[in-house]
Amino acid sequence: MTAGNIEIDTLVIGAGQAGIAMSEHLSKLGVAHLVLERSRIAEAWRTGRWDSLVANGPAWHDRFPGLEFDDLSPDSFAPKERVADYFEAYARKFKAPIRTGVEVRRVERNVGRPGFMVQTSEGVIQANRVVVATGPFQRPVIPAIAPKDEHLTQIHSAQYRNPQQLPEGAILVVGAGSSGTQIADELQRAGREVYLSVGQHDRPPRAYRNRDFCWWLGVLGEWEQATMKPGREHVTIAVSGAHGGRTVDFRELAERGMKLVGVTRSFDNGIVTFQPDLADNLARGDENYLAVLDAADAYIERNGLQLPLEPEARRVFPDPECVSNPILELDLLKAGITTIIWATGYATDYSWLKVDAFDAKGKPVHQRGVCSESGIYFLGLPWQSRRGSSFIWGVWHDAKYVADHIATQRTYLEYRDAAQREAERSASVIARPVGA
Template sequence: MGTAILAKHYSAVVVGGGQAGLSASHYLTKAGIDHVVFEKRTAAHKWREQRWDSFCLVTPNNQCLLPDHPYDGPDPNGFMRKDEILAYLNHFVEKVGAPLFENTEVRLVEQTSTGFRVESAAGTMTCDSVILATSLYADRFVPRAAERLPRDILQLHTADYRNSESLPDGAVMVVGSGQSGAQIAEDLHLAGRKVHLVTGNAPRCARFYRGRDVVDWLTDIGQYDITIDHDGMTKKKHDTNHYLTGRDGGRDIDLRKFALEGMQLYGRFIAADGPVMHFKPNLKRHLDDADRVYNGINALIDKHIAEKSIDAPPPSVYAPVWEPAEETTELDLHAAGITNVLWATGFTPDWGYVGVPIFDGTGYPMQRRGVTQVPGVYVLGLPWLWTWGSGRFLSVAKDADYVVSHLCDHLSQAAPALKRAIAG
């Protein structure tokens, strides 16, 4: 894996060796396009190095549809754990056999009069097109307020969490209730640790409803085929994922139930003053909004079942099993016995190497289905690049296939124009 000698020119350069970049390489090879893939670390390293020990998929294995590499194991309706995911990805890496340079950072991509110039740790080259497949999850994000917490409290980002046993004794504060935060809070809770969870605006979803996995219902309804071009869908690119889990065969994550079992819940974190953390009094709103989405998804399934006259178990509506008696707006970590703070606050993108004008006012790439406004520049692997599954194993192959097809058309159109420019 990896080429020994770097060429001076390629038809395409792919930046990023995760599932998106490797999917692009698969289709580029299939189309006979000479290319190279640069990966700052190692192929699919985030799955290997930034996942906790009990990590598992939250979507069924049957949604693992990397190009020419669908899940073919014994449990299509189950949820692969970390070691199984790595085996699936390792096999994909071997199957693609990409011209991959690992541990090779791309430092600059810039436009030239005839194409693009790419500076990498392995050398500089020119190319006719570039696929940026580095996603939005480049760097750990931790709010600057974390700097104000006492040094005797261990602080970790969720990317560095492995298991309960690896943390010092004492209670744990998890900041953030998205997919990672909610699942890690559960992991600690099941291990018998006292957990404090700072909530956010993440919605939740049932795991199973009316006899089936909700993902299967949503697939039948066509939710995964809705594109960002549909009315009102553009904002989805920044939405937080629903929290649920595939652990132990899959189940709901109900923060209210955790509270009944002793987990302490808070509204959004806003500041720290030494050992004292401050929160907005919006816990109830967060819980109510998450339940509203939960019941809304189930109602969508109810409508589908009624319209299709499907024989299924009766419908139900989630009723809160716990309500906050009051809103806690501050907490002294020392007094509460909290010795660990886990920041489930997500990641930030790193587009600093991109010297091509493809971004909007928020720093997000302007694109339609991966095609930017700069001819020859493409993006892949972003959440809601085109559909719900764009950033996941479900649809990254479809996006990569489309992008590479467009890239091939671009190359065929650009070549005659370049020859005419040179001749002129």
């Protein structure tokens, strides 16, 4: 790509899993398009997470339909570099028109003509449609309660790579979703003293009765939920594919020496306080865990499946001291805490997208990725069409819906053009001299 004006039917911004899925479906439909990526293909998988990260779903599940992980067991969990390689191979498979190293800086609707003007680091592109496939993990969020203490090392989970990068001393990990829990577990296995701040969470079994939880949520119809249950907006999910895939059990982590605390409330002069909600948060996580087991047992009985019993799955570790006698206040210096890792999620940044596509809170207004602003589409959003939208296979199906919508819109425009050509032909016949 070189500087100067380029015209394209559909521009896709981002070459992660969402952008590649979008490109595949557009290619199948014969829609001329271009995918721009400011870094490398699937860059977030390579450099946006810690070194030991593996996919949270097994290889048979966390993939696109058109290509398997031929070098991995279907039930294994792909390392992050292997996932990135997979997407590069997938893009090569159908010759995706991807340009890397090109940053999109501004998108705005044209005045007096259709489409959008897209300003990039290498020139201007005119596009009839724009698909924003930049994903939900754009800007790491550290909450305002973070202490202003130059003696503390504070990083977001996006900046964490391995235990060796951190200074000596104890570590407070704030946030016990998949990222926070896996990071805390890795640090503890490396011999570090770890405090883990645990909020509301779902805690599904990694596997039960010889089936992975991804399979269970599939046959139970959970992946197809169209909307999040009310009151669950801030509930994280604690699941891991690390070490071959094991169920996250916070009481087991505490048995191994990790100190659990409730939601982090505030910092004041070196003192951190926690909400007295640890026991309640663990109990609600247990309810979610047992509900999946109950639903699985009922499904097996209802369908007459011959799957092995697993009574040990219902074994509950006793409450450790940090649960029965919770820590509500902690002196960071006396506890030897030198590092805080904020596993507190991400925010989106659409400041470069100058179109009327957002609500008062800056969130995209869309229906299954089709934006309220004609010609703008989103892909890769959590719950874009269903619960499974956040997974690799889910974004592939969402991309098909968006691509089909684009193709349908093109047929309307083609009809308009055909009608205009017919009018021009009729005008030509009327204007032709008699006897000509």
